[in-house]
Amino acid sequence: MAAAAPDEPPPLEALKAKIAASRGGAGDAEGASPPKALNGANTYGYIADLFSGVAVGAGLGYVVDRQVGAMPAFTVLGLILGFAAGVMLIYKASMRESRQEAADKKIE
Amino acid sequence: MSQGHSPLSQFEIQTLVQMPKLAGYNIDFTNASLFMVLAVVSVFSFLFFGMGKGALVPGRWQSMAELTYEFVASTVRDTVGSAGRQYFPMVFSVFLFVLCLNLLGMIPFSFAVTSHIIVTFALAAFIFIGVTLVAIFKQGLGGFVAHFLPSGTPWWMVWLIYPIEVISYMARPCSLAIRLAANMMAGHTMMKVVAGFVVSMLAAESVFVQAGSVVPFVFTVLMTAFEFMVAFIQAYIFTILSCVYLSEALHESH
Numbered sequence: 001m002a003a004a005a006p007d008e009p010p011p012l013e014a015l016k017a018k019i020a021a022s023r024g025g026a027g028d029a030e031g032a033s034p035p036k037a038l039n040g041a042n043t044y045g046y047i048a049d050l051f052s053g054v055a056v057g058a059g060l061g062y063v064v065d066r067q068v069g070a071m072p073a074f075t076v077l078g079l080i081l082g083f084a085a086g087v088m089l090i091y092k093a094s095m096r097e098s099r100q101e102a103a104d105k106k107i108e
Numbered sequence: 109m110s111q112g113h114s115p116l117s118q119f120e121i122q123t124l125v126q127m128p129k130l131a132g133y134n135i136d137f138t139n140a141s142l143f144m145v146l147a148v149v150s151v152f153s154f155l156f157f158g159m160g161k162g163a164l165v166p167g168r169w170q171s172m173a174e175l176t177y178e179f180v181a182s183t184v185r186d187t188v189g190s191a192g193r194q195y196f197p198m199v200f201s202v203f204l205f206v207l208c209l210n211l212l213g214m215i216p217f218s219f220a221v222t223s224h225i226i227v228t229f230a231l232a233a234f235i236f237i238g239v240t241l242v243a244i245f246k247q248g249l250g251g252f253v254a255h256f257l258p259s260g261t262p263w264w265m266v267w268l269i270y271p272i273e274v275i276s277y278m279a280r281p282c283s284l285a286i287r288l289a290a291n292m293m294a295g296h297t298m299m300k301v302v303a304g305f306v307v308s309m310l311a312a313e314s315v316f317v318q319a320g321s322v323v324p325f326v327f328t329v330l331m332t333a334f335e336f337m338v339a340f341i342q343a344y345i346f347t348i349l350s351c352v353y354l355s356e357a358l359h360e361s362h
Contacts, residue, residue, distance in 0.1 A: 044290040045283075045345070052282030057275045078275075085276035089283060092276075096352065 049093060050086035057082015115300040119223055119293065139219045140227065147208040147221075154204075176204070180347065187351035191358045198238070199354075202231065203347040210292065210339035214332070222342075223293040229285035235350045236281040243357035284349055291342050295335045303328045 061078020065071050125137035158173030166174060180200045184192045192199075206222060213220025221227050244252045256273040257266060302324050309321035 044287050044294070048283045048286035048290060049279070052279040052286055053276060056279040056282055060275065060278070081271050082275050082279070084272045085279055088272060088276045089279060 045093060046090050049089035050083075053084075053086025053089055054079060054082040057085055113304070115297045115304070118296060118300060119220070121224075140221050140224060143209065143212055143219050143221045144227075147205055147212055150208050150212070151201075151204045183344075183348060184351055187348060188355040188358060192351065192354060195242075195354055199347055199351060202235065202350060203343055206231070206288070206346050207340065207343035210343055211336075213292065213296065214336060214339060220292050220296050222288055223296055225285055225289040228288045229281065231346075232281035232284035232288075235284070235353070239350070239353045239357045242354065246358055280349075280353060284346060288342050288346055291338055295331075295338050299328060299331050299335060302331060 057078040057080070058075055059078070061074040061076070061082075064074040064078070068074065122139045123136040124139060124142060127135045127137060129135070154169075155173055158169040161167070161170065163170060177200070180203050181196060184196050184199050188195070209221045209227075212218055213222065240252075243255070247255060256277065257270055258273070261269050305324035306321045306328065309317050309324065312318055
């Protein structure tokens with residue numbers, strides 16, 4: 001008795017689907033994408049950027065103030081510029097991350 | 109009294125071997141020095157014994173050593189390009205050193221050297237000075253000074269943009285140092301605090317409170333796994349940011 005041909009995809013297609021499914025489930029071992037993991041674990045990254053910008057700006061301003069003798073003026077100016085520098089560091093870091101994400105998506 | 113129970117007592121520097129002062133500076137051999145030496149010995153042993161045979165079909169250790177090498181090599185290749193090949197030994201050493209220090213800090217009763225900002229700052233400053241020298245050699249002093257100004261900046265904005273760019277450049281080592289130290293310190297402190305809950309709840313008189321100590325215990329186990337991930341990722345971030353700075357120095361971006 002001839003059994004009815006099962007409605008299965010051709011073997012090659014089935015194998016492709018299997019590979020795709022297993023890759024999707026377990027992740028690509030070779031092309032493991034640490035940048036994705038960075039987003040969650042890099043908790044203090046932006047805070048560090050902002051803090052260091054302000055600290056370096058204020059520090060430089062303080063050094064200039066000590067030399068020139070215009071005590072709070074350059075410290076305050078450095079503080080403001082340092083804040084801007086911190087924001088710029090954050091902006092650059094987030095741009096870098098989004099570029100990385102776009103590149104990862106392209107690879108996928 | 110509560111010195112040993114403080115979640116911050118694990119970060120205390122303790123002198124192990126007293127040394128004579130050098131030019132007025134204290135150069136005692138401390139627990140931080142010990143763990144840095146241990147890290148160097150571990151990295152050396154891992155690579156030396158892993159690659160000792162150099163077998164065509166690698167064993168477990170050799171596979172791990174080769175995978176580590178390939179991982180850092182591909183990071184350098186992807187971030188810096190082929191021009192970064194000559195800086196690979198530096199990047200590889202920094203990655204393995206930071207990773208090993210982070211992982212050694214995960215051993216109970218050990219010492220997390222990378223939770224000390226002075227250590228991470230020394231590492232970051234070393235990279236910053238190196239990268240700045242590379243940039244000056246590659247671009248020339250004029251090119252280096254000019255590269256702070258983004259292309260297309262209107263002339264009337266130069267007075268504002270230039271100092272901001274210079275400050276953001278100088279803030280890089282601080283940022284690199286703070287993010288590594290803060291992550292390590294916060295993680296280890298949290299682990300000790302949560303683990304402390306287990307002990308204090310077990311010491312309670314009520315049976316219900318004692319039974320409830322399972323919750324912080326499970327949380328401690330989960331946090332330990334998370335901290336292992338953080339240890340690896342922070343070493344990776346430190347490395348990849350060093351590569352990004354190196355790439356900017358080599359390719360005159362902006």
